[in-house]
Amino acid sequence: MAESALTTAASVAILGAVGYGYTRYYKYMILEKMEGAFRPGDPVLDLAAAAKSGSATGLGYLGDEDSNREHWVLREEQGLIDEIVHGRLKGQYHLLVGEKGTGKSSMLIDAMAKIDGEGVAMFEAHADPEIFRIRLGKALDFEFHEDNIGSLFSIRGPRDANALLDIERAFNKMEKIALRRREKIGRPLILIVNSMHLVRNNEEGQDLLELLQQRAEQWAASNLVTVVFNSDDYWVYERLKRYATRMHVIPIMDLPKTQAMQALKNYRVRYRHDDPDLSILEQVYDKVGGRISYLSRVAKSHDMIDTCNEICRLEKTWFLNQCWILGDEMDDDVMDQQKYASAAMVLAKALVDREKEMEAVYHVEHGHILPQIPLHEARYIMTRADFIQDYDAINIFTIDSKARVRADSVPMMNAFREICSEEGFEEHLEATLDRIGDIESLQRTRELTLKDLWRGGKYTFKTVDTKGKETGNVTVAVASEEEGGKGDQWATNM
Secondary structure, X not given: OHHHHHHHHHHHHXXXXXXXXXXXXXXXXXXXXXXXXXXXXXXXXXXXXXXXXXXXXOOOOOOOXXXXXXXXXXXXXXXXXXXXXOOOOOOOEEEEEEOOOOOHHHHHHHHHHHOOOOOEEEEEOOOOHHHHHHHHHHHHOOOOOOOOHHHHHOOOOHHHOOHHHHHHHHHHHHHHHHHHHXXXXXXXXXXXXXXXXXXXXXXXXXXXHHHHHHHHHHHHHHOOEEEEEEEOOHHHHHHHOOOOOOEEXXXXXXXXXXXXXXXXXXXXXHHHOOOOOHHHHHHHHHHHOOOHHHHHHHHHOOOHHHHHHXXXXXXXXXXXXXXXXXXXXXXXXXXHHHHHHHHHHHHHHHHHHHHHHOOOOEEOOOEEOOOOEEHHHHHHHHXXXXXXXXXXXXXXXXXXXXXXXXXXXXXXXXXXXXXXXXXXXXXXXXXXXXXXXXXXXXXXXXXEEEOOOOOOOEEEEEEEOOOOOEEEEEEEEOOOOOOOXXXXXXXXXX
């Protein structure tokens, strides 16, 4: 019995020691792998470098020095982004807000390239929290214990948890790495969450956003991690603003005229080996403005002016496909969609009218001055408060960090002008609004039909006030032939 007991005790002790040793080793390896994710080199930089090296010219590597960075546009905000990504600006977390194609992600990647991604992790957000969890794990080199052998001992597996719990566990491990780094180097880690507008504005997405913001606030206060959110849409700022104490908002706008023309010239020389005239550069800017994505596309094309016209046509077509109105002949089945479309047309017309009232719409150095309307006033003009975020999401209107509404881009504003200046547009819009009002009036109307009123039959209705006191009687009966009666029933609308 003693021998059996000792054998059993030794077996249990060895098994426990092995399990304990494995657990300690596994946790150590998790931290080592995650720390390796913040060492020099990053998959985002590798992908960007491959894209650049695979361009039409085959020139440029993202990790090169400034002499080989002519494909990037040096913006005023680049210095601030460099300070943030290099870990020299502490005590805050940051939100980059701007329209699609203004160069937000490019500036972040450029700042990462200057330090070869050391201390920085970047990943793309997603509407599905499970995919968000996987992308976060890839950026941090953290598998959420998916290869743990605990299942052999009937231990509850990690797959029983939801995505938010897995993200919380990943942040706990990341916090330990940040503490080590602060002791050794004295700089915080940088976590960049790109495309935050892809997170859905529903209960599940708001829970995820709340988790991210709580961590960002906590880490900013302790100088452990600097979180950078990048968003195209205003609703992310509106949601974060509620509980923000250490958030710094960085608006990213289109390039002013001087920088846009210089960027277009650099792009053209790089992609087409062509040095365009100043007049051509001004024509391009007048048509598409300072949006970097448009300038890059125009510079790569054979005929720049024709490409500008094509961009304007596409923007106008996109707006009409999403928001064109059907006039007074529309069917009542499309009324919900026409409410959405007519509200957009009303706001577009208001922006065009506001532009006519402006003293200046074009500056010699800064270029286009697009008309803008405060957000609360835009909602008043549309008589709806819920549509404006959808317009922002589909890139028709944009809302900046100061809650001002304007056209999403210069080509879109050109589309507004063309549509509102068409002959008969105002009458067509008014007819649509009248038709919507008529349909709503019909839907609010109920028809009451009274039958069996022959041979002197009648109905008597008693009316009372809110306190139950009788206020009068209404009698309904068949009208005589002399009074115009034609049948055995009489109907009234109530």
